Amino acid sequence: MKKYHLDTIAVQAGWEPKNGESRVAPIIQSTTFKYDSAEELADLFDLKAAGHFYTRLSNPTVEVLEKKFAALEGGIASIAASSGQSATAIAVMNLCSAGDHIVSAGTIYGGTSNLLGHSFEKLGIETTFVDQNASEDEIFAAVRPNTKMIFGESLSNPSVKVLDFEKFANIAKRAGVPFVVDNTFPTPFLCRPFDFGANIVIHSTSKYSDGHACALGGIVVDKGDFDYAASGKFPGLTTPDESYHGLVYTDAFGPAAFIAKARTHVMRDFGMMMAPMNAWLTNMNMETLPLRMERHSSNAQKVAEFLAKHPKVEWINYPGLPDSPENARAKKYLKANGGVMTFGPKGGRKAAEKFLNSLELTAIAIHVADARTCALHPASTTHRQLSDKEQAATGILPELVRLSIGLEYAGDIIADLDQALAKI
């Protein structure tokens, strides 16, 4: 595809129908694909020819979404996964083995802290969580000889802290390892991680990308600029893979080695592929993503300004407010701030619970980042499995309410929050 504006890529990339083909990308709801000769299939298995043969490895509908995402982020390739969690797992498993180490920003999604801090730790991959406001040298002190990636969230869920890209990119450069960024909340429309030093971007597409709360999914996008051979730290990519008759990914695929290995090794063995139906829905919904991100952001700005002035609100955290400690970084790295914010009503945990139970239009939902406004109390739900210390480390206070502002009329959302606040 020619070089177009991001808004055009959102609508048109990934599926360019030939004469007489369907205008809309079709759903290829098939696990497998038929070939005329054993030799053709053998060439596919040997990666000598490109083509689909089993949906655990690739599928034409999933490929449409993969192409669109790679184009939107400005990467060379991407691989879609069954969820955001599996997308993160792919990135980790593709770079790390037992005995390796990760340095991660501490203020991240609860599911990711569990995955890195507990599940991968049990498999021998250790993570050090750092205070992302610490100085570059303090964070760099956490890097070890066996560190294989630096990780952070561009805009953290749920605490909406903006990552200091420059600092983390410098640390990754000094450590000689890839800088991996979870760009779920801003989407490619509000943040451009590859312009700020990220080498790999992951998303939970279950959030704004789908945006209608109808399909789980995740994706890993590679910029293709990290030199694995030169770094000497990634034998999985630069030495023969015995499980793939001696293939050396960096030799066979050059800058596309990371995604090639993610597919032919991690996806082949762990099988967390996105379902074609979910890829179809996500791809369709992404056609309106730039429009939706504008509206989510402008609605949220109005709600944040309303809450900031409300007498029953103790504190509010939204990067778009001028007195937010995130505001300067938000202006530097984000085009707008999205629909998610947190606030603390006066009266602590009890007041938060009363507020939630008084909402009418706003639903109590675990989800964030879809068309319908919803609210959540993380301390009793999403972050419930973390210890008090871990909760504090991820920035969760007992009274914290997370709001995800939808696409409804802003006046209706504000009226609902106002009547619920009146009841506490």
Ligand SMILES: *Cc1c(COP(=O)(O)O)cnc(C)c1O
């Ligand atoms: C939701 C979320 C995830 C996990 O995604 P799932 O699709 O729910 O598995 C990862 N990172 C961030 C920032 C998220 O918001």
